Amino acid sequence: MSTGWTREQMAARAALDIPDGSYVNLGIGIPELVTQFVPEGREFIYHTENGLLGMGPPPAEDERDLDLMNAGKKYVTTVPGASYFHHADSFSMIRGGHIDVCVLGTMQVAANGDIANWSTGAPDAIPAVGGAMDLVQGVRNIYVITQHTTKTGEPKLVEKCSYPLTGPGVVSRIYTNLAVIDVTPDGFQVVELAPGITFEEVEKSTGATILPAK
Amino acid sequence: MINKKSPSVAAAVEDVFDGAVVMVGGFGASGSPIELIHALIDQGAKDLTLINNNTGNGEVGLAALIANGQVSKMICSFPRSSQSRVFPKLYREGKIELELVPQGTLAERIRAAGAGIPAFYTPTTVGTVLAEGKEQREFNGRSYVMEPWLEADFALVKCEVADPLGNLTYNKTARNFSPLMCMAATTTIVQTKHLVAAGDIDPEHVITPGIFVNRVVEVADPVHEDTLIAEGASYP
Numbered sequence: 490m491s492t493g494w495t496r497e498q499m500a501a502r503a504a505l506d507i508p509d510g511s512y513v514n515l516g517i518g519i520p521e522l523v524t525q526f527v528p529e530g531r532e533f534i535y536h537t538e539n540g541l542l543g544m545g546p547p548p549a550e551d552e553r554d555l556d557l558m559n560a561g562k563k564y565v566t567t568v569p570g571a572s573y574f575h576h577a578d579s580f581s582m583i584r585g586g587h588i589d590v591c592v593l594g595t596m597q598v599a600a601n602g603d604i605a606n607w608s609t610g611a612p613d614a615i616p617a618v619g620g621a622m623d624l625v626q627g628v629r630n631i632y633v634i635t636q637h638t639t640k641t642g643e644p645k646l647v648e649k650c651s652y653p654l655t656g657p658g659v660v661s662r663i664y665t666n667l668a669v670i671d672v673t674p675d676g677f678q679v680v681e682l683a684p685g686i687t688f689e690e691v692e693k694s695t696g697a698t699i700l701p702a703k
Numbered sequence: 704m705i706n707k708k709s710p711s712v713a714a715a716v717e718d719v720f721d722g723a724v725v726m727v728g729g730f731g732a733s734g735s736p737i738e739l740i741h742a743l744i745d746q747g748a749k750d751l752t753l754i755n756n757n758t759g760n761g762e763v764g765l766a767a768l769i770a771n772g773q774v775s776k777m778i779c780s781f782p783r784s785s786q787s788r789v790f791p792k793l794y795r796e797g798k799i800e801l802e803l804v805p806q807g808t809l810a811e812r813i814r815a816a817g818a819g820i821p822a823f824y825t826p827t828t829v830g831t832v833l834a835e836g837k838e839q840r841e842f843n844g845r846s847y848v849m850e851p852w853l854e855a856d857f858a859l860v861k862c863e864v865a866d867p868l869g870n871l872t873y874n875k876t877a878r879n880f881s882p883l884m885c886m887a888a889t890t891t892i893v894q895t896k897h898l899v900a901a902g903d904i905d906p907e908h909v910i911t912p913g914i915f916v917n918r919v920v921e922v923a924d925p926v927h928e929d930t931l932i933a934e935g936a937s938y939p
Contacts, residue, residue, distance in 0.1 A: 556877040580807030623807030626826040657830035
């Protein structure tokens with residue numbers, strides 16, 4: 490039985506949908522892999538919300554600058570034409586609608602585009618939100634890359650999020666290991682199935698009504 | 704003659720009082736004014752409200768200040784990270800208060816205080832638990848949440864180059880919240896790696912104009928939080 494796309498293939502598939510010249514913000518985890526799969530002939534400019542536009546790949550260990558990191562607090566580099574700015578400017582880029590695409594990981598996405606990716610709401614959990622709520626409200630296109638189900642097989646695509654929301658009705662497209670799925674006014678709709686995956690398998694792993702590809 | 708030079712980090716923080724609201728620059732380790740924070744630990748002011756994006760790492764800097772029992776409330780966006788142990792423990796024991804603010808709202812609330820704007824409306828948190836109990840208004844058919852400015856008695860900031868007038872430049876992503884905090888605090892205290900003469904910073908390159916700065920102290924060879932943590936250091 491096929492398990493569908495790998496993490497790298499999911500990231501590569503998402504990269505195909507990002508137009509040339511886009512300003513892109515990538516979440517932590519699988520979304521970070523998008524940088525490795527920029528389609529031939531396209532250029533993306535990466536924004537990291539701690540204050541850098543034009544983020545480049547990680548440096549060699551002996552070329553690290555301790556004052557040059559990304560929002561995930563990992564060391565990065567800059568590309569020619571990069572710029573630094575303070576947080577109010579950085580979040581003006583986000584909230585002001587200047588960033589074209591944000592690719593995020595998630596815990597849950599609902600059929601109406603609600604996303605929950607910041608807290609489980611458990612009583613002993615220490616709430617930590619960072620820039621997630623600013624990003625989902627401010628960036629024009631919110632794409633999600635995620636495994637279709639949790640490690641224990643629970644659906645991550647659901648009718649209604651059980652975890653506290655990061656933002657309501659903000660997600661437009663989801664890339665899972667099984668399929669590319671749009672959030673439409675009629676709910677989840679398959680755009681494309683991963684090789685070897687049937688619609689019935691996707692339907693079985695989804696916690697909400699899902700429509701087959703047109 | 705204006706000269707904002709302070710002779711030492713100890714002198715620079717000596718008037719921080721019990722109960723003060725203190726902004727601390729930095730995003731994680733980058734831009735964290737470790738020497739000023741350690742001077743505040745030596746100075747001993749208590750019952751502080753701290754404003755920073757995080758809650759410090761390891762047992763140095765911000766985390767050490769919290770561990771020393773000097774902080775009663777933390778205002779931040781992301782209180783847990785991989786190296787953050789002090790705050791999570793105290794929070795679970797009910798010994799420290801947390802006000803969680805989304806990162807962009809935190810930045811804008813600080814900026815608003817510096818700009819003389821008592822409140823503003825933002826789309827961030829609409830439809831989430833963090834908007835509960837807050838005033839909301841519609842503009843052009845979309846809902847926004849009102850957020851108040853965030854003022855402070857003191858700001859502790861690290862910069863790269865400063866002059867005696869308080870003009871500042873920063874290093875790369877170590878800039879983060881610092882220029883905003885300089886604007887928002889009653890007394891802004893800056894540690895700088897290089898202290899140069901007035902005129903040595905090209906006016907076109909000044910990031911924080913000196914009007915927002917009260918004290919500048921030279922710390923020529925600042926330690927970096929990441930280095931201290933890698934060494935397993937603790938303070939005091």
